[in-house]
Amino acid sequence: MTRTEALDTVALAAKLLYKNGQTSQRVVLAVERLGHALSLPLTLHLSWSELALQVEGMPYSEMVGAMPLGVDMGKVLGVMRVIDQVCEGKLPPEDARCAVEVAASHYAPASTPRFALFAALGAAALGVIFGATEAVSLLLMAFSAGLGALFRRWLAKVSENPFIQPLSAALLAGVVAAAADRLQLSGAASSLTALCPCMILVPGPHILNGAIDMARARVAIGLPRLTYAGLLILAISIGLLVGLEACGAALPPAVSSPGVPFTADVTAAGCAAAAFGTFFSIPWRLLPLPIAVGMLAHGARWAAISFAGADVATGAFVACLLAGLVVAPVADRLHLPFAALGFSAVVSMMPGFFLFHAASDLSELVSIGSRAPVDLLIGIVSNGATAFLIILAMTFGLILPRMLLSRFLPPASRRLPTQVENKMPGFMQGAD
Structure with a gap:
């Protein structure tokens, strides 16, 4: 050559x-x-x-x-x-x-029928994890997410703008949720009908990749990654709220849901992992990996919250730490993107529920102005802080094993030749 x-x-x-x-x-x-x-x-x-x-x-x-x-x-x-x-x-x-x-x-990439089917499955699975029990609400979540997936695939053919697809899918979810509001579902089910189809749009790999870059002091690339992820979340929030408002509806306030049984929680986590694995084009033969890791991690989270009394952020940290310990060596072995594989396994823990409620409350605060009740401001701070802590816990839980294993157990089969390796600081060798 x-x-x-x-x-x-x-x-x-x-x-x-x-x-x-x-x-x-x-x-x-x-x-x-x-x-x-x-x-x-x-x-x-x-x-x-x-x-x-x-x-x-x-x-x-x-x-x-x-x-x-x-x-x-x-x-x-x-x-x-x-x-x-x-x-x-x-x-x-x-x-x-x-x-x-x-x-x-x-x-x-995954075929359009498979993409839509797994989007529907993922939204319904997230509904189960967050406490939805009514069959009608789960079917509505699946219908909204599947229809949004088909809409996203069509938009990909007509526009290369990366924000159009999530914004439009979230807007469609808002319209479907507003139409479903006439069915008079319970408070939790009504809220989740709008939120679950949007939660599958949250850009987890970009958040994790950006966090890894920031941890490695690659600020020039880490900050744009996180900014891009934030803009995607903003587009999803705008689409959802506009869809609801256009139909004369509003996002129902968050209500506590009954505890989810262990079997239902773990099974739903596996279904959500399969959905996101499909979104990230994981080959069929490798799809059982994020499913198994996701079910294991969610079982650890359920135990931490149910038996140890941990809060949701601590439970997410424990689960993601366990997932990171499993995913880090496997990603090296199979040459797979660590962030995508790790996020596929723990996607169901992303705090989309709290993010979108905070966005809804903030929109209402702007609309009401100085006459807004104190409870509304408390809700914004509470939901926003909870979402931030969960994202922080998930990020550190996933990347800590990655960084430690890369530092102390660098994969020999993928190390650089000596003359190239010597140019790099020791902590960076073989690391993500």
Whole structure:
């Protein structure tokens, strides 16, 4: 290969890994390892909208436009396998680019029927976890989420704006919930009918990837990731509230729900993990992994809350810590994006319920103005603080095992050659 061909091959691999949800440090390690295998020692620099590949001691460099807006574990798995084959001498360097292209095209996103079906399943599962027991309300959640998934797939064909899909799906959920309000469901069921189809839209992998970058002091990429995730949540909240308001309805106030039996809670958690695994294009053969980890983690959360009297944030931390201990070595072994795999397992704990209630109360506060009751302000602070603490607990619970295992047990099969490794601080080697 010429240096130009080698550089183009490495740039393509970097772009595919970065835009499909691989963690930043793993992208850097994999790309620099591939470059060395192609006799092209280089340094990869990441920013939000582009990748810069600088060849050491040579005038060769390349800028690649790419933004980490998507999550496709199949494509990441395929590209990582090609990189390993090249680095281990099992694939000739001149065939590397073709192999990367084939690997990326081999894994297609989930089909539209499967996408819609699992969206419906995930919303109903979240309803069970949050205490919904009425069959009518669960069916309405499933219908709203499935219809929203079909709408999102159609919008993906007509617009590349990343905010249009979640905003429109949430707006549709608000309309369906407003129409369902005439069925006079119980308070908890009425609220969850609106919220559960929106909770499956929460961008968990972007939150986790951003948190990992911030923990690694990659502020230049971590902050944009978190900002993007926040804007997605804002779009979902706006869509839900506009949909409800357009039909003359409002989000019912949060009410306490009865405790969910252990069996129902764990089973629903497995269904939610399967739904999000589908959203992130996990291959069928690997889907049992996040399902099993999700059920195990949710069982730990249920026990912490029911037996130890832990609050929801502490329960989420315990569950995510357990999930992180399992997912971190498995993600290394299978070359899967840690954030997507980890989030698939613990998605049902994301505090969408509290986030959307805080947004609804804030909208009502603005509408009422100075005449707003004190209880409304208390509700905003309480829901907002609870959501923040849960996200913080989940993030630390998931990334702490990742960071510790990467520091003390770096995967030898994926370490960089010595001359490349020596350039990096010890804490960063082999880490996400």
